[in-house]
Structure formats: C-alpha cells, structure tokens
Amino acid sequence: xxxxxxxxxxSTCLTLGAVMLPxxxxxxxxxxxxxxxxxxxxxxxxxxxxFLIMMFNVPIPNGTTAHAIGATLVAIIFGPWxxxxxxxxxxxxxxxxxxxxxxxxxxxxxxxxxxxxxFVGYYVYKFISKNAxxxxxxxxxxxxxxxxxxxxCAALVASIEFGIQPLFFTAADGTPLYCPYGLDVxxxxxxxxxxxxxxxxxxxxxxxxxxxxxxxxxxxLQAQTNKKEEVV
Amino acid sequence: xxKRYWLAIAALIILSPLGLLADGTAWGxxxxxxxxxxxxxxxxxxxxxxxxxxxxxxxxxxxxxxxxSLSQSIGYIIAAIIGSAMVYGLSLLLxxxxxxxxxxxLPCSNK
Numbered sequence: 001x002x003x004x005x006x007x008x009x010x011s012t013c014l015t016l017g018a019v020m021l022p023x024x025x026x027x028x029x030x031x032x033x034x035x036x037x038x039x040x041x042x043x044x045x046x047x048x049x050x051f052l053i054m055m056f057n058v059p060i061p062n063g064t065t066a067h068a069i070g071a072t073l074v075a076i077i078f079g080p081w082x083x084x085x086x087x088x089x090x091x092x093x094x095x096x097x098x099x100x101x102x103x104x105x106x107x108x109x110x111x112x113x114x115x116x117x118x119f120v121g122y123y124v125y126k127f128i129s130k131n132a133x134x135x136x137x138x139x140x141x142x143x144x145x146x147x148x149x150x151x152x153c154a155a156l157v158a159s160i161e162f163g164i165q166p167l168f169f170t171a172a173d174g175t176p177l178y179c180p181y182g183l184d185v186x187x188x189x190x191x192x193x194x195x196x197x198x199x200x201x202x203x204x205x206x207x208x209x210x211x212x213x214x215x216x217x218x219x220x221l222q223a224q225t226n227k228k229e230e231v232v
Numbered sequence: 233x234x235k236r237y238w239l240a241i242a243a244l245i246i247l248s249p250l251g252l253l254a255d256g257t258a259w260g261x262x263x264x265x266x267x268x269x270x271x272x273x274x275x276x277x278x279x280x281x282x283x284x285x286x287x288x289x290x291x292x293x294x295x296x297x298x299x300x301s302l303s304q305s306i307g308y309i310i311a312a313i314i315g316s317a318m319v320y321g322l323s324l325l326l327x328x329x330x331x332x333x334x335x336x337x338l339p340c341s342n343k
Contacts (some may be wrong), residue, residue: 003260003261006264006281035331036331043327044320045238045320051316052312055292056251057252059254063255064256064259065255085327093319097287097315098291098292099287100292190260212240
C-alpha cells in the first residue's frame with residue numbers, strides 16, 4: 001500500500017499532504033495534552049512494531065504481495081491520534097531509508113495508513129468492544145474485526161487515489177501521465193489483496209497482540225489511573 | 233513488562249525474512265522497468281520523478297551482502313534492525329519533544 005513516487009500526480013500528493021498538516025498538528029496537540037512521558041518508550045515501540053510488521057510480505061493469489069500495517073493495534077492501545085504519529089514515523093523512515101513509499105507521495109501514504117487506518121480501526125474496536133472484559137473473546141474479536149476493517153478502508157482509499165489518476169492526468173495523446181490503471185482496475189486489484197489476505201493478517205495480528213498484552217495490560221487509560229493513584 | 237515487549241520485537245526482527253518468501257511486488261508498487269514490461273511504456277510523469285529519491289537501502293536489501301537467499305535474509309534482518317532503531321529513535325525524539333512541552337506547563341495547571 002506504499003504508493004511510490006510517480007504514481008500520483010503532484011497535485012494529488014500536494015492535496016493529501018495539505019490534508020495531513022492539520023491532522024499532524026492536532027495529533028501533536030492531543031499527545032501534548034494526554035501523553036505521559038513514561039508512555040513515550042512504549043509508544044515508540046508501537047511505531048517499531050508497525051515498521052516491522054510491514055516487512056512481512058504475504059503472497060496474494062493474483063501474483064502480487066501485501067502486508068499488515070499494525071496501525072490498528074497502536075490506535076487501540078494509545079488512541080488514534082498517537083497512532084497517527086507512530087505510523088507517520090514508521091512511514092517516514094520507510095520512505096527515506098528504504099524507498100518504500102515515495103517521498104512526494106508521503107502525504108498520501110500517511111493519509112491512507114497513518115490517518116484512515118488508525119481512525120477506522122479505533123472506532124470499530126470501540127464500537128464492538130464496548131464494556132468487554134480485558135482479554136475476553138469479544139475484546140479480541142473486536143480487535144480482529146477492527147484490523148480487518150481498518151486495512152481494507154485504507155486500501156480502498158489508496159486504490160481510489162491510484163484509480164483517479166488516468167481520469168484526470170493524461171498527456172496530450174491520451175496516455176496516462178501517472179498511474180495508468182483506472183478505478184475499474186485499481187479498486188478490484190487492491191481490494192482482492194486486502195479483503196482476501198492482508199485484512200485477515202491485520203486482524204489476526206491485532207487480536208494476537210492484544211492477547212499477548214492482555215496478560216499485563218498497559219493501556220494509556222490504565223497508566224493514567226495508576227498515576228492518579230500514585231499522586232493520591 | 234517492557235522486557236516482554238522487547239523480546240517480541242526481537243522475535244519479529246529474527247522472523248522478518250519470512251517476508252521475503254512472498255514473490256512479486258505489491259500492486260501499484262512496481263518500478264519503472266517492471267511497469268514498462270507490462271505496459272510497453274513508462275508513463276511520462278512517472279519517468280520525471282523516477283530519480284527523485286532512491287533511498288539508502290532500497291527494498292530493505294543491504295546491497296553489498298550479495299544475492300544468495302541466505303545473504304538476502306541476513307540483509308533483511310540488518311535492514312529490520314537499522315529501521316527499528318531509526319523508527320524508535322525518531323519516535324522517541326518526536327514524542328519526547330511533544331510530551332516535554334506539556335510538562336513544562338504542568339505546575340501551572342496544578343495550582
């Protein structure tokens with residue numbers, strides 16, 4: 001889902017980058033207000049988790065590959081705004097160091113994977129896991145469904161970004177300037193990969209990590225409660 | 233508790249070469265040459281930005297290690313370690329800067 005440079009027009013990149021500016025601003029304001037300094041190392045580990053999980057490419061029946069993104073887990077544990085920062089950091093290093101995802105397309109990739117994914121994941125999880133016990137089947141199922149939904153929404157948005165390119169940006173002779181595949185090709189291709197394989201991986205990874213962490217839950221909320229107790 | 237999580241991170245790093253087993257490229261992430269093989273041409277706008285940035289270790293491969301699957305796996309692990317360290321460092325730096333701003337104003341809000 002890491003869109004390389006050249007697949008999106010400069011105007012598409014610019015627009016999505018401009019959309020991300022207030023998102024990043026709000027995210028840092030939110031973190032400034034809510035984040036305990038003690039949570040910083042754990043949140044940074046969350047960013048590392050996202051980075052690493054994206055290295056696990058899985059084969060897709062149509063001959064391409066895909067991977068989980070980890071955004072859902074970080075959004076569930078630290079909230080969607082913290083996940084915006086964690087995912088953006090992971091995406092930035094991927095683009096700068098490993099040329100995974102374009103530099104010009106950074107705003108677009110951040111929009112898909114660091115904004116759409118964590119927010120969809122967070123709210124789906126919240127909706128399903130309402131009042132569920134920590135470590136309960138419903139909580140884990142909520143994580144799995146949230147992961148599945150989050151990555152698929154991000155993939156859908158990415159496929160639309162790909163697919164609108166030949167509609168709007170063609171050379172004088174009609175050949176596409178950027179991504180040559182329209183919505184009719186991009187949406188099915190991206191959605192097959194994520195609905196059939198990557199979505200399940202994101203779901204399983206999210207639920208498994210929640211189970212792993214449920215042994216010693218360290219939600220942001222809980223850390224804040226502990227802090228209050230210490231103060232008292 | 234943190235140790236548990238670090239162990240999990242270490243496990244992910246060691247297992248990362250599993251990600252190399254999947255053949256092929258993600259949809260829409262082909263390089264110019266792959267694309268021109270299927271299309272017969274490289275879209276003009278794409279050609280213009282092809283050399284904007286090549287990264288330091290493109291495709292998570294440490295070039296000088298060679299092409300055998302063992303050295304590719306080792307390279308992938310090294311890339312995972314380098315990347316993890318950089319992500320951790322950058323995230324630490326950013327979030328500490330953000331969180332520190334708050335703490336400087338805390339005494340006021342406690343009054």
